[in-house]
Amino acid sequence: AQSVTQLGSHVSVSEGALVLLRCNYSSSVPPYLFWYVQYPNQGLQLLLKYTSAATLVKGINGFEAEFKKSETSFHLTKPSAHMSDAAEYFCAVSDYNTNAGKSTFGDGTTLTVKP
Amino acid sequence: KAGVTQTPRYLIKTRGQQVTLSCSPISGHRSVSWYQQTPGQGLQFLFEYFSETQRNKGNFPGRFSGRQFSNSRSEMNVSTLELGDSALYLCASSAVGLVAGELFFGEGSRLTVL
Numbered sequence: 085a086q087s088v089t090q091l092g093s094h095v096s097v098s099e100g101a102l103v104l105l106r107c108n109y110s111s112s113v114p115p116y117l118f119w120y121v122q123y124p125n126q127g128l129q130l131l132l133k134y135t136s137a138a139t140l141v142k143g144i145n146g147f148e149a150e151f152k153k154s155e156t157s158f159h160l161t162k163p164s165a166h167m168s169d170a171a172e173y174f175c176a177v178s179d180y181n182t183n184a185g186k187s188t189f190g191d192g193t194t195l196t197v198k199p
Numbered sequence: 200k201a202g203v204t205q206t207p208r209y210l211i212k213t214r215g216q217q218v219t220l221s222c223s224p225i226s227g228h229r230s231v232s233w234y235q236q237t238p239g240q241g242l243q244f245l246f247e248y249f250s251e252t253q254r255n256k257g258n259f260p261g262r263f264s265g266r267q268f269s270n271s272r273s274e275m276n277v278s279t280l281e282l283g284d285s286a287l288y289l290c291a292s293s294a295v296g297l298v299a300g301e302l303f304f305g306e307g308s309r310l311t312v313l
């Protein structure tokens with residue numbers, strides 16, 4: 085079974101500050117890991133994904149995440165927050181080979197960016 | 200390339216009624232998944248269809264059902280609606296065999312049960 089834990093349901097940063105959203109996973113097989121972003125009244129949009137290639141993954145809008153197997157973590161970072169980054173962020177894990185369309189999502193982290 | 204389209208976007212029903220939601224995946228995507236999103240439970244997997252067959256199912260009662268047509272379009276149905284069924288229902292499609300596990304989401308159908 086797979087699971088995802090996002091540490092901190094709410095994170096608040098100042099504009100221009102570092103963004104760090106934490107995600108730890110549990111998987112019995114090599115995982116595929118994803119970060120999605122959801123803006124109000126919209127669906128989820130993929131930010132980035134890890135699929136067993138490079139451990140440091142770069143995504144859209146300046147976000148990146150590092151896969152650390154020893155720590156079972158896949159934290160999302162952005163060097164400098166922008167007001168437009170305010171949204172809810174979800175970490176997800178899937179076992180692509182057997183469950184392509186079934187991902188397990190974390191509870192989400194709401195990011196607030198203060199001016 | 201058109202994205203995932205869900206209809207209707209908003210709907211209001213009363214307890215005991217039934218509802219059908221529709222999802223058109225991205226062209227060429229054969230896998231369609233459905234998720235329920237609520238403030239209390241977060242994103243919960245309902246089911247996944249691939250080539251008109253239900254391949255995975257989450258832990259929801261039998262009142263929740265779905266189907267997929269030969270053109271990959273999918274519908275989900277909820278019968279005997281309960282207040283707790285109020286939620287945002289998200290459909291996602293994926294290109295099985297091409298892009299590992301990435302889901303493309305629609306904007307959702309927001310169901311309110313009164």
